[in-house]
Amino acid sequence: MTTTTGAGAGSTVPHVADGHDLIRVHGARENNLKNVSVEIPKRRLTVFTGISGSGKSSLVFDTIAAESQRLINETYSAFVQGFMPTLARPDVDVLDGLTTAIIVDQQRIGSDPRSTVGTATDAHAMLRILFSRLGKPHIGSPKAFSFNVASISGAGAVTLERGGKTVKERRDFSITGGMCPRCEGRGSVTDIDLTQLYDEDKSLAEGALTVPGYKAGGWNYRLYSESGFFDPDKPIRTYTRKQLHDFLHRQPVRMKIAGINMTYEGLIPRIQRSMLAKDREAMQPHIREFVDRAVTFTTCPECDGTRLNEGARSSKIEGMSIADACALQISDLAEWVRALNQPSPSSSSRGYPTVAPLLTALGETLDSFVEIGLGYLSLDRPAGTLSGGEAQRVKMIRHLGSSLTDVTYVFDEPSIGLHPHDIQRMNDLLLRLRDKGNTVLVVEHKPEVIALADHVVDLGPGAGAAGGEVVFEGTVERLRTSGTRTGRHLDDRAALKERVRKPVGALEVRGATTHNLQGVDVDIPLGVLTVITGVAGSGKSSLVHGSIPAGSDVVSIDQTPIRGSRRSNPATYTGLLEPVRKAFAKANGVKPALFSANSEGACPTCNGVGVIYTDLAMMAGVATTCEECEGKRFDASVLEYRLGGRDISEVLAMPVAEAEEFFAAGEARTPAAHRTLRHMADVGLGYLTLGQPLTTLSGGERQRLKLATHMAEKSKDRHIYVLDEPTTGLHLADVEQLLGLLDRLVDAGKSVIVIEHHQAVMAHADWIIDLGPGAGHDGGRIVFEGTPADLVTARSTLTGEHLADYVGA
Template sequence: MATSTGTSSPAPHSADSHDLIRVRGARENNLRDVSIDIPKRRLTVFTGVSGSGKSSLVFGTIAAESQRLINETYSAFLQGFMPTLARPDVDLLEGLTTAIIVDQERMGANVRSTVGTATDANAMLRILFSRLGQPHIGSPNAFSFNTPSVKASGAITVERGAGRTKTERATFTRLGGMCPRCEGMGSVTDFDLSALYDDTKSLNEGALTIPGYSVEGWYGRIFSGCGFFDPDKPIRKFTKKELQDLLYKEPTKIKVDNVNLTFEGLIPRIQKSFLAKDREAMQPHIRAFVDRAVTFTTCPECGGTRLAEAARSSRIRGVNIADACAMQISDLADWVDGLDEPSVAPLLAKLKHTLDSFVEIGLGYLSLDRPAGTLSGGEAQRTKMIRHLGSSLTDVTYVFDEPTIGLHPHDIQRMNDLLLRLRNKGNTVLVVEHKPETIAIADHVVDLGPGAGTAGGTVCFEGTVEGLRASGTLTGRHLDDRATLKEKVRTPTGMLEIRGAATHNLRDVDVDIPLGVLVVVTGVAGSGKSSLIHGSVAGRDGVVSIDQGAIRGSRRSNPATYTGLLDPIRKAFAKANGVKPALFSANSEGACPTCNGAGVIYTDLATMASVATTCEDCEGKRFQPAVLEYHLGGRDISEVLAMSVTEAEEFFGAGEARTPAAHAILDRLADVGLGYLSLGQPLTTLSGGERQRLKLATHMAEKGGVYVLDEPTTGLHLADVEQLLGLLDRLVDSGKSVIVIEHHQAVMAHADWIVDLGPGAGHDGGRIVFEGTPADLVAKRSTLTGEHLAAYVGS
């Protein structure tokens, strides 16, 4: 296929048009009128630097329009319950088929969601135990930790003989599997009351120390005006009844300032508002409060299984459902395989296939009771794949976002086989990917670029892998890059001792982590890398841990607000123009009154997708016209926020606009490879790798001595890995200790010291199988990592 510039005119319809997905004039985000034909029933890999437009084309255009069109086939009533999707900015899309998106979004952080409930495995196990478990205790709901037992009464008709009947009242119980003590949570909570209030003060004096419960706030008004206690009396002088009401009172209707409200005691209110979320999903100040005020202990009644005693009493061959869910999935698959019960043969076959799919996809080390919110992005994506592996559907478009994330080189071949199997069933497989091992299996490659952000958005190459290699594009030039082992490694300045580490599958691990050097922790997925580092290193004094978790913030949040960059920028504008800094905030005094500083106006069209239209008054610039009259270095505030990091770095580095505080932050953003981001780009549009690098740029100003990074190559183009290695070197050379959990062989080769865990995953891992230099690891070839690193460096 000829190289495309992305600006060709639409091709005429041809006999093979049904074998193509035709995209014409795509302009989502930074795409520049991209026009391209993608072959159906083939595996197409989309490459290019971070921010080049890959996701905008694949997810934001093709997959988004497919899902929108499918939703429109439902009735208006059903569409009212579905997420509303706007039509992507594209002139023409033809040949679309049903798109199934398998992305890296973390699975819901709801504490009641587990690997078993997020797939069909738990539901099938519940049916199995309701049929075969002895003693027999009832329906599948009797084995569900999310279903409580409920007592109810009602009328029943009793036969009296000779055709006579009598209606009587009866009480009956619907048996659920939820442990009544912990309500299916697996843990119980104990509150440190001194963290909830200062008992020397009254409520009106600000006794409550819970986030959001200030005297002036809504909750403060409720507690002060409820009438159950004197708001001017110190809490330590409350009667037993008053203290009981303050802490535990059931929801009760009250009236405060002629407004009908509901009062509820502090403890149940905190449990509902704070503790219903997974800890990792909490905002930092809420998490700090919970860590300070609440102690979580395993439920003494159910032993952490979440299940009522009746559900735990029913067994199949000595195993109850809690035992089954706690097994490593590979072991559970063997146990199910040993059940020969003709009455439930179809159920056993389906359950066995699902469990085997976990093993096949490299997740056999998980257990079904693992909380879904604790899965990494890569684990979540592979878990979502489970339901599609056995599907009989064909001619479907599967869309994957870097499916090799979190995979050891040993496991990438297995993932490649799964992608090819989906293609061979007659499906179209679209993959956004940076790993050369996966690019190599593509039938067709689309390379976007040439750069990122405003420097990207065009198709630089489309064709075969060999054609890409010879194309001269950035991806083509770096496709065969191979790092070399360092000739000389750094000498440690000390040791960080870990003794008896036993988190998850770790087997009483003792290891010394060298300080003052670059340490890379390796091993197959599930070997215990994260358990070792996050369980025994992160959280220590002086340790800065940087992961890929979501950054909390609305669509108004952007790199400038998150990094604190906007503060020196506002002050510089204010000083240059002799006005208040608040004028230069679109969330404060300077906001356009028509759109409230959003830049767009959202119109709700009920069952149809809401429409976002550019604000006519501010023309999308978010600020009042008067604010845009003020300039710094010849630019107004909206023009500065539209700059890329690289442009802003130059702008604030010299001349009238020189602002050292802003320039220092911009330097750090450029240092981590985010020079292409615009200062005002919404945080909600960033990838996992971009989020981690943004956090890194923010933390680089801190004084922590040890940095922990979790797969920092995620989302990085081959050409950018070298820049990352340079950054890691600069951190170490500046006196920091850097510990990196990583699968990328280039990072392994660049390490001063490697700690390799394994030899396998789950209960087959959890041990240190190698400690030493990369050169020693290659020379010994004693582990899977050693074999793959040796092959990578050509030794």
């Protein structure tokens, strides 16, 4: 064994003296990276640290993982590549020693209602096999228990080779699936409120249709008013049964309207196809508002929400159907599976030797859920309802059972959403992946995870343009004495407050039963900083979001994606661009619309997008920087206009911190813009550029951007701020800044309620409400309420024990 010296630290990492045992990155320049060179040991756990915006994700995800995936995609045929996303080669000089990269990030696991926790892992597939073998009565293969497979029968032609000749024969076929025929495996059915589609007292000529996009005189409207199936001058309530059927339900038929070929179909199937088939979150706001108003989702009455047909529900093992098993809390299901795997002296039916390996594998998978703190979930939980942290841990479980070795697993803050008690269990799983012979790369801020590392790469020294350099590379011990920002703050511990604020009132919650809450009664104090804590799944979000009514007095700020296209950026989202455009217009004596890349100022070649998308048919499409505007998005004539010596594209390329100074004084002084920028800097987003696409922001960055936007609003009627893990994505050094911000909100007369696991925030609270004692049905109760000092003194809960250790009590 030999050693290699870490960059800038003099650290040593043991490894075999062979280039094949290193991932070598030389000259990486993605985003803000400044010719970064680093050598990462394989089959080790490497943690990447640094403040938000320092370049961690640019190095790990946008360079190493992106190139691995791009090279893998190139091994497929041109036809297959046509169905894959386009991946450009990262801007790097040398990148070798790569292995297959598996990204385990916080992206949600789709919103398809047929996607569940069970289908997102191997658990549901194994459960289907189990019921196909042991279920009584026996109803068929594993497909018979799948709500993604319909039961169909029919006949078709098959081609056979017989006696040297090719012949065709007609064969009957039958597929037995488990899908409920009523809801088609979704578990819910939709009902449309007809009163939201039209005013039955009006005629079509009088504008009866009230569906967005069906304005009188438009083509959608003319399709109905000129179809000839009914009199457009008659009120809809006077239609005959046939006319009403043609209006609402008629099958598609071709016809000519004003000499143009069009397809007519009933209003309901047309709306279902054009609106309801789309992802709700991708809808335009006015369409989404209409759908929420016009459509109601109810549990399917035929399958009672199980998604399965009667046959699949009738087959049982030990009195339990597969629907019953999927509805169990996973920790309980694991116990049921273990009982099946054990012979029982009282029953010859127990202990199934033919499926013992399957029962063992299923039990291990379910135990992994419990180990990682997700035992409170059920396999029938829709995958789209999982938080980012839950989704990441579900993906992690999927890979734990993999037979692959010597691959690179890439994690993005796996500690998100985890109580300190749960982080240790998650750490154990990271080590298991490493010990199977894999390379594990983790982007992380939590000291508990950093301490786990075999190797640390610290980026900085600052964020954005001030970052993008490797400032330390080596062991955790040497990081502590390295003098870097991460090293200096690694052992930071917040102290308990000497004095806590007194509440000025309380939000009374009585008999709360949302999800797993067990009739909770609690008074949430107002006028102070209140922290709601507890292990993952204990009921924190259920208490806060389910019991605090949203209204004009409450601002609820979470980490859900911000709606918008690739044109959206912090400047457009916060409303900052509006005063900036007006300032440019006033300084140059022209129209504000010229300074919008979505309006008159757009580059005519790329239409203000900044890139050109080229469709190469069966080959993967390519996105290239627009040569006309060089990615600046604006017409060249617009860039001749300046404010404070900068054109509009240069302003949008500024980091928030620089722009805050720019708009504070001189010719560029714009108070409205400066106020918004100040709030963005206050929430720790000083490194973001004003024109950065919103699609590139992390969950924590999205939440802080929403918070900054609300703080910049002039409205004074919102007094209660509800935040969901605002420390997500924050470096150790930035947590102190966040605490100062929360204090300023409270001192300004606001009530701040925070769902949080970070001990520094707990220690800084005026009041703590701790839920537990466990997760799922083992939680849902108030186990402590009082000051942080009282919680530390009592040490009566898991939170109390960890907080006491944190503050050194």
